[in-house]
Amino acid sequence: xxxxxxxxxxxxxxxxxxxxxxxxxxxxxxxxxxxxxxxxxxxxxxxxxxxxxxxxxxxxxxxxxxxxxxxxxxxxxxxxxxxxxxxxxxxxxxxxxxxxxxxxxxxxxxxxxxxxxxxxxxxxxxxxxxxxxxxxxxxxxxxxxxxxxxxxxxxxxxxxxxxxxxxxxxxxxxxxxxxxxxxxxxxxxxxxxxxxxxxxxxxxxxxxxxxxxxxxxxxxxxxxxxxxxxxxxxxxxxxxxxxxxxxxxxxxxxxxxxxxxxxxxxxxxxxxxxxxxxxxxxxxxxxxxxxxxxxxxxxxxxxxxxxxxxxxxxxxxxxxxxxxxxxxxxxxxxxxxxxxxxxxxxxxxxxxxxxxxxxxxxxxxxxxxxxxxxxxxxxxxxxxxxxxxxxxxxxxxxxxxxxxxxxxxxxxxxxxxxxxxxxxxxxxxxxxxxxxxxxxxxxxxxxxxxxxxxxxxxxxxxxxxxxxxxxxx
Ligand code: ADP
Numbered sequence: 001x002x003x004x005x006x007x008x009x010x011x012x013x014x015x016x017x018x019x020x021x022x023x024x025x026x027x028x029x030x031x032x033x034x035x036x037x038x039x040x041x042x043x044x045x046x047x048x049x050x051x052x053x054x055x056x057x058x059x060x061x062x063x064x065x066x067x068x069x070x071x072x073x074x075x076x077x078x079x080x081x082x083x084x085x086x087x088x089x090x091x092x093x094x095x096x097x098x099x100x101x102x103x104x105x106x107x108x109x110x111x112x113x114x115x116x117x118x119x120x121x122x123x124x125x126x127x128x129x130x131x132x133x134x135x136x137x138x139x140x141x142x143x144x145x146x147x148x149x150x151x152x153x154x155x156x157x158x159x160x161x162x163x164x165x166x167x168x169x170x171x172x173x174x175x176x177x178x179x180x181x182x183x184x185x186x187x188x189x190x191x192x193x194x195x196x197x198x199x200x201x202x203x204x205x206x207x208x209x210x211x212x213x214x215x216x217x218x219x220x221x222x223x224x225x226x227x228x229x230x231x232x233x234x235x236x237x238x239x240x241x242x243x244x245x246x247x248x249x250x251x252x253x254x255x256x257x258x259x260x261x262x263x264x265x266x267x268x269x270x271x272x273x274x275x276x277x278x279x280x281x282x283x284x285x286x287x288x289x290x291x292x293x294x295x296x297x298x299x300x301x302x303x304x305x306x307x308x309x310x311x312x313x314x315x316x317x318x319x320x321x322x323x324x325x326x327x328x329x330x331x332x333x334x335x336x337x338x339x340x341x342x343x344x345x346x347x348x349x350x351x352x353x354x355x356x357x358x359x360x361x362x363x364x365x366x367x368x369x370x371x372x373x374x375x376x377x378x379x380x381x382x383x384x385x386x387x388x389x390x391x392x393x394x395x396x397x398x399x400x401x402x403x404x405x406x407x408x409x410x411x412x413x414x415x416x417x418x419x420x421x422x423x424x425x426x427x428x429x430x431x432x433x434x435x436x437x438x439x440x441x442x443x444x445x446x447x448x449x450x451x452x453x454x455x456x457x458x459x460x461x462x463x464x465x466x467x468x469x470x471x472x473x
Pocket of ligand 1: 016017018019021164294295296326327328353354355356359378379380381382
């Protein structure tokens with residue numbers, strides 16, 4: 001079985017969120033299970049690319065409407081990630097430092113997909129499956145089944161994984177001429193809501209689509225930023241597979257990014273040592289429960305609720321709880337969170353920005369991790385938090401619902417709440433403050449959480465099973 005993963009992100013080359021984590025890990029576990037899985041990414045002018053060796057394995061030109069230009073395919077030479085990593089480089093389009101937010105993002109990802117197909121046409125042995133992740137690779141199914149230029153590829157099965165259905169890659173119809181030699185009478189397969197919608201097109205044209213948790217699959221038919229009717233119509237093609245975590249990287253016993261390594265047996269002392277250091281780093285005292293938030297500061301994550309919820313909590317529990325935030329995103333939320341430091345400097349601090357190593361130190365040192373998400377397709381933070389013995393406090397939605405069992409239930413280990421609002425956050429953290437007083441219960445929760453197995457092994461096997469079943473479609 002030969003599979004090619006196409007994605008905008010792949011840790012540690014380029015990561016903004018969970019997509020990067022998944023594409024950096026799933027192919028490695030698929031390789032270990034006997035599948036030949038490779039990753040093809042846009043080229044980025046970033047640290048990993050500069051510090052590792054790549055060889056050019058293919059060169060040609062792409063034509064994208066009026067744009068005609070050369071491209072190269074580069075391959076990493078040492079198998080550093082546990083799977084073959086390829087980058088597509090196009091001067092002026094795919095050679096930039098950032099992953100997203102350029103004004104010509106449509107052209108950027110379209111060029112990536114066209115260049116990939118131009119390369120693929122030259123393969124001696126075609127892959128069994130092309131696995132597109134999110135809208136950035138969403139036009140691939142349409143192009144290989146409905147462009148005369150790629151007819152030779154039309155036997156390849158296509159799978160789409162939806163990591164986040166909120167973002168769909170909308171492109172105006174005036175850019176239709178950028179797509180090569182398409183069957184214009186099939187234009188409906190590109191469309192949703194009066195524009196070219198790469199995510200919707202992928203759902204229509206792929207053989208199977210997956211979501212990163214079973215609950216998120218259900219939720220898409222009622223809440224998917226305009227695609228609800230599409231998901232109802234295409235439901236037979238959908239499968240929910242929960243993400244795993246890369247237990248080589250996220251392992252408190254060996255993690256080089258944390259100060260004190262620990263196991264289930266040494267979690268109490270190990271976490272206390274990490275907590276002491278992270279508290280020192282952020283001028284907090286370590287004798288109080290430490291509640292952390294890590295993530296994108298956007299409405300989807302409920303981050304806009306945090307400034308008011310933190311204010312209420314820190315007024316309610318004067319000097320009895322500490323709160324630490326790591327994140328970046330919408331300016332207004334960043335400012336709201338930054339402004340609180342002067343009011344609550346004894347018990348609160350924030351780091352605005354993206355900082356991978358700091359996130360590891362916080363997972364290791366915090367007692368609780370709060371996720372008040374409005375939408376959470378899978379959520380990896382709560383899985384890392386479980387692995388590091390940090391009690392997740394989560395809103396019951398998407399993957400959070402599928403992976404966190406409330407402590408009031410049999411063998412429960414987390415705190416769940418129903419509504420994404422300030423009072424529910426305050427009530428949930430209040431439960432955490434009470435639990436923290438019971439050190440025996442905290443120890444029991446830690447060992448329960450750290451015994452859970454969310455490794456990629458099971459989820460990678462489910463993807464392989466899905467690939468195998470494609471043959472019978
Ligand atoms: P999403 O992909 O929607 O942002 P996920 O929970 O699936 O959310 O994945 C988030 C990933 O990004 C986790 O690995 C988390 O630790 C990481 N992350 C998010 N924000 C930051 C940040 N500011 N600094 C470091 N890591 C971050």
